[in-house]
Amino acid sequence: MSERNSDMESSRDSEQGTIEFIPDFDPGRGGSEESDGGGKPGSGEVSAGKKENEASDSIKESVVYWQHSDGISRKLNTTKKTLQQVVGLGESFDVDFREMTFAGRRAAIFLITTFVKDNILVEIMKRLTYLTPESVSGSAVKAFFEEYIPHMQVTTTDKLSECITQVLSGMSVLFLEGEDTAILMDTRSYPMRNPEEPSLERVVRGARDGFTETLLTNVSLVRRRLRDPGLTFEILKVGRRTEMDVSIAYIDDIVDKVQVEQLREKIASVDIEGIPLADKQLEEAIIHKGWNPYPLVRYSERPDTVASHLLEGRIVVLVDTSPSVMILPTTFFDLCQHAEENRQTAFMGTYLRWIRFFGILASLFLLPLWLLVVVHPEIKPPALSFIGPQAQAKIPLIAQFLLVEFGVDLMRMAAVHTPTPLASAMGLIAAILVGDIAVKTGLFVNEVVLYMAVAAIGMFATPSYELGLANRLVRLFLLVTVAIFGVPGFVAGVTFFLILLTLHRSFNSSYLWPFIPFNAKAMAAVVLRMPVMYAKSRPSFNKPRDRSRIGQE
Numbered sequence: 001m002s003e004r005n006s007d008m009e010s011s012r013d014s015e016q017g018t019i020e021f022i023p024d025f026d027p028g029r030g031g032s033e034e035s036d037g038g039g040k041p042g043s044g045e046v047s048a049g050k051k052e053n054e055a056s057d058s059i060k061e062s063v064v065y066w067q068h069s070d071g072i073s074r075k076l077n078t079t080k081k082t083l084q085q086v087v088g089l090g091e092s093f094d095v096d097f098r099e100m101t102f103a104g105r106r107a108a109i110f111l112i113t114t115f116v117k118d119n120i121l122v123e124i125m126k127r128l129t130y131l132t133p134e135s136v137s138g139s140a141v142k143a144f145f146e147e148y149i150p151h152m153q154v155t156t157t158d159k160l161s162e163c164i165t166q167v168l169s170g171m172s173v174l175f176l177e178g179e180d181t182a183i184l185m186d187t188r189s190y191p192m193r194n195p196e197e198p199s200l201e202r203v204v205r206g207a208r209d210g211f212t213e214t215l216l217t218n219v220s221l222v223r224r225r226l227r228d229p230g231l232t233f234e235i236l237k238v239g240r241r242t243e244m245d246v247s248i249a250y251i252d253d254i255v256d257k258v259q260v261e262q263l264r265e266k267i268a269s270v271d272i273e274g275i276p277l278a279d280k281q282l283e284e285a286i287i288h289k290g291w292n293p294y295p296l297v298r299y300s301e302r303p304d305t306v307a308s309h310l311l312e313g314r315i316v317v318l319v320d321t322s323p324s325v326m327i328l329p330t331t332f333f334d335l336c337q338h339a340e341e342n343r344q345t346a347f348m349g350t351y352l353r354w355i356r357f358f359g360i361l362a363s364l365f366l367l368p369l370w371l372l373v374v375v376h377p378e379i380k381p382p383a384l385s386f387i388g389p390q391a392q393a394k395i396p397l398i399a400q401f402l403l404v405e406f407g408v409d410l411m412r413m414a415a416v417h418t419p420t421p422l423a424s425a426m427g428l429i430a431a432i433l434v435g436d437i438a439v440k441t442g443l444f445v446n447e448v449v450l451y452m453a454v455a456a457i458g459m460f461a462t463p464s465y466e467l468g469l470a471n472r473l474v475r476l477f478l479l480v481t482v483a484i485f486g487v488p489g490f491v492a493g494v495t496f497f498l499i500l501l502t503l504h505r506s507f508n509s510s511y512l513w514p515f516i517p518f519n520a521k522a523m524a525a526v527v528l529r530m531p532v533m534y535a536k537s538r539p540s541f542n543k544p545r546d547r548s549r550i551g552q553e
Helices: 002-015 048-052 059-067 076-086 118-129 140-148 160-168 215-225 257-268 279-287 303-311 339-343 346-375 397-417 420-440 446-460 465-485 487-503 520-527
Strands: 095-102 105-112 154-157 172-176 182-185 231-238 244-251 298-300 315-319 325-328
Touching: 059 076, 059 160, 076 095, 076 105, 076 160, 095 118, 105 118, 105 160, 118 140, 140 154, 140 172, 140 182, 154 160, 160 172, 160 182, 215 231, 215 244, 215 303, 215 315, 231 257, 244 257, 244 303, 257 279, 257 315, 279 315, 279 325, 298 303, 303 315, 303 325, 303 339, 339 346, 346 397, 346 446, 346 465, 346 487, 346 520, 397 446, 397 465, 420 446, 446 465, 465 487
Parallel strands: none
Antiparallel strands: 095 105, 105 172, 154 182, 172 182, 231 244, 244 315, 298 325, 315 325
């Protein structure tokens, strides 16, 4: 790659700015030369070997490979030939290069037909069609840009790679014969769905709109809730091939600028061919969390939740084609909170929060503790003498737990992939045929199924889907340690779990804050859903520049 790039640079220097499509095959890049009847190489069709041997990593490298410059040629034919090789013009049915004449000048509109709003483009072309040669004096690009294109989102560029990148994202480009500058027009119209309530973050009362797969729609949903002049949406591109749009959102006078700069540098330094799976791949690329199962960012599909976190001084990352956004930094206790708690009164919100915490703790420790007191009945208090299987099953207890754990996971995955009309039937099969018959045949103990059901409900009550899955792995780990080592295994397992969370850091912030390091006031706000007017300051772990939420009298 470096050898080819140096060859390109030397070729550009020798041309002294002249852009010319190079149809011949350079033997320095491998292959053989082709010649026409006169014996001159390269005067005929483009060599198939040259196209097969191209190994460009980006659009810019591909453009330079074919025309030895990233500039826009003054000849439309040269531009057209380059586009034929770079973007498959003439091969892909949705890539169009519409050649016309405006004001006596040859012109061409380069676009992706499936992305274009026809009515906008037709109005622009209709206006340009009425122009005469006398209407344009001097630079045609300047005249078209400043006077004759009736559209708001228009800009110019002198880089062909930028033209191709923008067209592949839905814009249209106008090339003019004799001009080395092109006009970019935002005429895109993406296939999109209407905002709907997220299935993972439903509330009884509250907004019913959620993010979609279109970045511009998601930005507008956040803007609608935050009419703050300091709200900033920076745009970056990630992926040499995908050129995916990524936006960093924050409130300028609240957020910690150091965190924003670090995140911007991390995203800009990502060197990958693409992120077709959007935010999840980007998270792994910039966080580098390795094999730790606990999430380091919070995902949300609710604009009101995102707006609340922005007001706390958090940073939000939006990725085009993804209906969820990343909120960072985050904590373990953030992932345990739900929007429903803030849609009720402070007292009821606190009650719901305690019930949710109980469910999360049950999903983690209920099964290991039950197994512990059954295996070691001597540690069981007299008041809990009723706990324990009344009859022995044919399968050991630890094997029963593992089989039920894997069975619940299998049912969960089956529910995701089962068509809606058949979901109820699948639930009946799982509950009656599998659970009930397994107990009656003596393979399982009743209490194993009961406690496993309670733990599963606690996992599903966890607001963060990723946190629920991570807690499930910890529960399996504790079950195995209790079965092998008994009480020391349980103590060591819980200690290891706490150390794991303590050493975990989300964007250089403590994962267990405000428990570790302890902050009494912030911990009270975690345990209790404070009334709005009592929350006078923003969380300190975000390092916000402005901590005050309520104006001073």
